[in-house]
Amino acid sequence: KVYDATLNLKTPRGTVLKAADIAVTYPDGESYTGTTDADGNILFTQIPIGNLTINNVTWMDTSINVAPTTVHVDKSGTYYLVAQNVHLLTVKIYGTRGQGLGPSTVSIAPVNVDVETDESGVAVVELPAGSYTVHVNYKGIEDEKSVSLTADTAAEFKLDVFATIFGRPFRTAEFFGELVLLPIVIAIIIYLVAYEYYAWRRRRMAVVPPPPPS
DSSP, X not given: OEEEEEEEEEOTTSOBOTTOEEEEEOTTSOEEEEEOOTTSEEEEEEEESEEEEEEEEEETTEEXXXXXXXXXXXXXXXXXXXESSEEEEEEEEEOXXXXXXXSOEEEEETTXXXXXXXXXXXXXXXXXXXXEEEEEEETTEEEEEEEEESSSEEEEEXXXXXXXXXXXXXXXXXXXXXXXXXHHHHHHHHHHHHHHHHHHHHHHHHTOOOOOOO
16 A cells, blocks of 8 residues: 655744755655645655655755654655754844844845845844855945854844935934034025125115105
């Protein structure tokens, strides 16, 4: 008698791993491979009763350790696998005053993962253990660093953003530079307006005809 077995692959936090390649060996020694779907499932059919061995799991071009590595198939159904070396990477982006900068774009190489932070400048993504380059971009102000992911890890980025006004980020020097110049600019504008008004008044007085003789 033979059975059908669905393998379901998740992380320790319950996130399904889609597009993971799984290689197995049937109890009779035959080998098969397949790829998990959007729900983290893959179906293997016509399995004789006995132990189904999970030989290899690859996700994001990285070998994934799973538990268990064998499942005893004696009926058709779903068998659950948990990825062991998949960790959380938390990216935090903030400005010079400690304010969260979001939404920001986070790009992770070499796995070509792009995510967007929330309004507080935080993004969380699950990745296989490995070394990554994390690049962040807040409205054109950028930074990047290397991250070694061997456990749940937080990568913090402090960007030179003092304030964001009407959607425009101001670096510290820009903000204070323009703040100092603003009163000067206003004073110049007031002087020019006053000068033009004074000149207009003089021209108007110059063309007023003298009163007729009595």
